[in-house]
Amino acid sequence: MPSTPIRKVVIPVYGPELENVQVVSSTIDDPTHDHVQVRVIYSGFSGTDVNMRLGRYPMQKSTSLQNPLTPGYCLVGTIEKNGSGSKKFKAGDMVACLMVYDAEAELCNVPEKYLVSVPKGVDLQKACALIIDWTTAYGMVMHVGNVHKGQKVFVHGMSGAVGYAVGMLCQLQGAEVFGTASQRNHETIKSLGWTPYDYNNKYWMQAMKGMGGADVVFDPLGFESWDESYSVLSSNHGLLIGYGGNLATLNDQPSRGVLFPTIKLLSRNMMCPVVHKNTRFYYITRDDKTFLPDLQSLFYLLSDNKIDVRIKAVYDMEDVQEAHKSWGKTGSIGSMLMKVARDV
Structure with missing residues (x-):
């Protein structure tokens, strides 16, 4: 050949x-x-x-x-x-x-x-960013989280590719956006109308609980971060969306399996039926029936200047x-x- x-x-x-x-x-x-x-x-x-x-x-x-x-x-x-x-x-x-x-x-x-x-x-650069970063965000915001006007959402890693896209799409849906980000990016994030916190000092947990909790939390870190994110969910149908599992990689730590943290969270949902909190885990593939229409929707939003990629x-x-x-x-x-x- x-x-x-x-x-x-x-x-x-x-x-x-x-x-x-x-x-x-x-x-x-x-x-x-x-x-x-x-x-x-x-x-x-x-x-x-x-x-x-x-x-x-x-x-x-x-x-x-x-x-x-x-x-x-x-x-x-x-x-x-x-x-x-x-x-x-x-x-x-x-x-x-x-x-x-x-x-x-x-x-x-x-x-x-x-x-x-x-x-x-x-x-073309923005088009490339849509293919995985923004379609992942779109699937979580629109199909899993069903984010809508008046909700409070919390986004870990607002500076990152998917985290930024999640925040932008949640804001487009009318939600109020909170989250964690590197201190060096806080002023830029505030200029978007979002509220950033430093992940390291954990004040974000106290702040979100003081507001009654988040309706949806998007967490790409995994492990103990999923536990912390679960704790700040609103008891009134709060939803944690877990994806990525990047905590160890970001902190230069040894590899850690995500199976136990996943099972633990799913078990917690079943053990606390009175507390209306839930957990979903998200992974995108090109065979998903939503992938093509989601990407085409994002191309439309980009062409119409409705999203800032x-x-x-x-x-x-x-x-x-x-x-x-x-x-x-x-x-x-x-x-x-x-x-x-x-x-x-």
Whole structure:
């Protein structure tokens, strides 16, 4: 089968060393039946990339020196060529895709059914941020939390990609937004009309309880943070939405399993039927029936200037180690991206 030379990111060995993620020369075969080859312009970059390097991402595929893993959870790019049976797109069409793997490469082969057209005129960096960061937020806010006007919501990690998107969408629904963020970002967050707290001093717990509790808490940290978040829920149908489990990674701690904290919270729901608190855990996949319409709704909101999609940093693919080093430490809010194409 014909192959094309490319550059791509690989993780041949799991571990904390930055050298475990590197850029190499490789080749890619032509797309097979019902697949399409995409020339990547931007790939999303997030805590998922860091957790994959550490070997912590749930159910991630194996890696080896002979067959290294290529990260890259989502992409925006142009159609390079079609495999047999693929006719929906033509060469040069701009598309987006939720990948999980392989987006941090100059070319990648994708099942045609997972590609989504990017509307003309949309900022490509912002479009890339929508694919995973904002669709994750949209699913939690609109489908799980059913956030509405008059509610108080609490968002951990308001400076982060998903946390910022959650706050923006909750505000769009008419909710009052509280949450935690790095002290350096508090003034920016206050300018949005949100109320930030420093996670470390725990005053946020006292403050939220003093207001009667939060109607919905969004918590990507896990472990003891889920317990703390549960404690600030309103007793009147408060809901904790857990996702991510990034507490150990953010604090440079050893890997910790999320199974026990998950079971503990679910058991607490059943053991306290009189207290109207509940817990839901969220994970997005491209096979969800809501994924495509959610992304299309977000494209509409972006085109109509109803959401402010912020990009905190864009790294060239060759600087992938610096991106890993900087995750969780940048002094701004929004999404991080990897610029894969050299001529953008």
